[in-house]
Amino acid sequence: MKNRYSIFSLARNALSHHENWDRAWRSPEPKSEYDVIIIGAGGHGLATAYYLAKEHGITNVAVVEKGWLGGGNTARNTTIVRSNYLYDESAHLFEKSLKLWEGLSRELNYNVMFSQRGVYNLAHTLQEERDAKRRINANRLNGIDSEWVDARQIKAEVPYIDTSSNARYPILGGSLQRRAGTARHDGVAWGYARAADAAGVDIIENCEVTNILRDGGTVTGVETTRGTIRARKVGIVVAGNSGVLAEMAGFRLPVESHPLQALVSEPVKPILDTVIMSNAVHGYVSQSDKGELVIGAGIDAFNGYGQRGSFNIIEETIAAIKEMFPIFSRMRMLRHWGGIVDTTPDATPIIGKTPVDNLFINCGWGTGGFKATPGSGWVFAHTLATGEPHWINAPFSLDRYTTGYLVDEHGAAGVAH
Amino acid sequence: MFQIDCPWCGPRDQQEFAYAGEAAIKRPENPASLSDAEWADYLFMRTNPRGRHHEQWRHVHGCGQFFDVVRDTVTYRIESVDVPGRPALGDAS
Numbered sequence: 001m002k003n004r005y006s007i008f009s010l011a012r013n014a015l016s017h018h019e020n021w022d023r024a025w026r027s028p029e030p031k032s033e034y035d036v037i038i039i040g041a042g043g044h045g046l047a048t049a050y051y052l053a054k055e056h057g058i059t060n061v062a063v064v065e066k067g068w069l070g071g072g073n074t075a076r077n078t079t080i081v082r083s084n085y086l087y088d089e090s091a092h093l094f095e096k097s098l099k100l101w102e103g104l105s106r107e108l109n110y111n112v113m114f115s116q117r118g119v120y121n122l123a124h125t126l127q128e129e130r131d132a133k134r135r136i137n138a139n140r141l142n143g144i145d146s147e148w149v150d151a152r153q154i155k156a157e158v159p160y161i162d163t164s165s166n167a168r169y170p171i172l173g174g175s176l177q178r179r180a181g182t183a184r185h186d187g188v189a190w191g192y193a194r195a196a197d198a199a200g201v202d203i204i205e206n207c208e209v210t211n212i213l214r215d216g217g218t219v220t221g222v223e224t225t226r227g228t229i230r231a232r233k234v235g236i237v238v239a240g241n242s243g244v245l246a247e248m249a250g251f252r253l254p255v256e257s258h259p260l261q262a263l264v265s266e267p268v269k270p271i272l273d274t275v276i277m278s279n280a281v282h283g284y285v286s287q288s289d290k291g292e293l294v295i296g297a298g299i300d301a302f303n304g305y306g307q308r309g310s311f312n313i314i315e316e317t318i319a320a321i322k323e324m325f326p327i328f329s330r331m332r333m334l335r336h337w338g339g340i341v342d343t344t345p346d347a348t349p350i351i352g353k354t355p356v357d358n359l360f361i362n363c364g365w366g367t368g369g370f371k372a373t374p375g376s377g378w379v380f381a382h383t384l385a386t387g388e389p390h391w392i393n394a395p396f397s398l399d400r401y402t403t404g405y406l407v408d409e410h411g412a413a414g415v416a417h
Numbered sequence: 418m419f420q421i422d423c424p425w426c427g428p429r430d431q432q433e434f435a436y437a438g439e440a441a442i443k444r445p446e447n448p449a450s451l452s453d454a455e456w457a458d459y460l461f462m463r464t465n466p467r468g469r470h471h472e473q474w475r476h477v478h479g480c481g482q483f484f485d486v487v488r489d490t491v492t493y494r495i496e497s498v499d500v501p502g503r504p505a506l507g508d509a510s
Contacts, residue, residue, distance in 0.1 A: 241467065243463075243464075243465035243466070243467070244466075244467050247466075252458065252462040252463075252464075253462065253463075253465070254457075254461035254462050254463065255463070255465055256438075256463050256465050257465055257467075257490070301435065301436040302431075302436040302472070302488075303436075303439075303465060303470055303472065303490050304490050304491075304493065305467045305490045305491045306490070306491050306492065306493055310418040310431070310432075311418050312418060312431075312432045345460075345461050401457045401460070401461045401462075402453045402454050402456075402457040403453070404453075
């Protein structure tokens with residue numbers, strides 16, 4: 001990399017009051033033709049571009065983005081990273097991702113602030129306890145760290161949580177993945193963008209795709225607001241807008257787009273050093289390094305592309321957080337925002353081929369895409385480079401809705417991803 | 418958050434209603450004669466438009482009735498509310 005970040009570059013730039021840092025990535029004009037075009041410069045798209053260059057030596061690549069990079073769901077999530085999924089297919093995918101997270105800051109020479117502070121998934125009913133224990137055993141069989149902690153141990157590790165039997169929905173225990181945690185959402189997009197750019201990838205912002213060009217049944221490029229760009233292969237990685245792009249290319253998806261919102265509180269001193277998730281009362285919370293509580297909510301049930309959520313969802317979420325942490329009842333919320341998540345009937349992503357030759361899609365991450373950013377990019381780069389899915393993403397084909405081979409994490413992982 | 422004008426009860430908060438998915442999806446009359454792809458299309462594939470959407474809602478905390486709504490999925494503005502069976506999209510276009 002041209003300008004490596006290090007203690008020495010920091011000291012050198014301090015001498016010029018940090019006014020002479022180079023830009024982290026270029027802002028090139030689009031060329032007329034590329035080997036691969038990736039639509040969508042979110043975390044998944046940028047990771048795809050990076051791994052295309054790194055793992056497959058394909059650098060004649062453009063990432064086109066209608067807004068600014070990392071401005072969609074990458075900027076609108078609650079930054080939780082974990083891999084404790086029940087089914088083998090999901091476990092392999094998310095564990096691949098977690099392993100990449102573990103070396104990511106060093107690999108990208110960019111601090112993505114990956115913090116393995118642990119994630120608790122609470123159980124409030126006997127059935128939840130049984131399901132959690134089943135998931136823990138499945139995780140262990142797949143080599144994923146996962147343990148059962150009872151209410152007393154949770155209270156010891158997270159002192160302010162209400163584990164009393166007087167709670168309306170008493171906490172019986174929970175699963176704990178210690179290798180799980182959080183990462184800096186923007187840092188991931190910026191780190192991948194910088195590394196991909198250094199490898200020769202063109203990141204073209206403010207460039208909205210208006211049509212997908214095809215010749216017969218094969219993709220030939222895209223029309224954009226900045227002109228026509230030809231390509232041998234095209235990958236769609238646009239989260240909530242996947243259905244819009246699929247319609248341009250003339251095929252249908254089993255995807256429905258929903259608003260999902262999150263909110264942060266005023267910053268306070270350190271009080272919560274882990275991540276707490278609960279499906280039963282339905283809320284999840286962690287504390288950012290700035291001190292804000294980062295709180296996740298459920299989706300609005302109706303289809304929506306407006307990047308905002310309903311107030312009643314906020315009310316339900318705050319009620320859930322207060323049920324678990326009565327001490328937070330007087331916290332004031334500073335900001336809330338909404339992203340558009342692309343949900344599938346089996347709550348599992350679609351990563352692979354489309355009915356159009358040389359056109360590939362990576363979508364359907366629903367409410368759980370952030371954690372998968374590195375792994376998703378890694379398997380999708382393999383798919384784009386070779387034309388065939390990697391064994392890890394082979395089960396996540398669009399075909400599975402025809403063959404019936406669904407990966408039904410909806411029933412297994414609950415709603416909160 | 419928005420209000421929905423229930424055909425039976427009048428305007429109420431959206432919170433009183435349950436979303437019931439895309440409207441006008443007909444169960445095939447003879448499923449056995451369909452190919453797997455056609456069955457998958459009926460079962461799973463959805464139009465999911467960015468803009469005008471023909472959808473169903475149910476007034477779960479009111480009269481309990483299902484009805485059809487045409488709503489913009491970006492502005493959330495409701496264009497029309499109708500009882501099922503009448504082609505709402507066709508009327509408007």
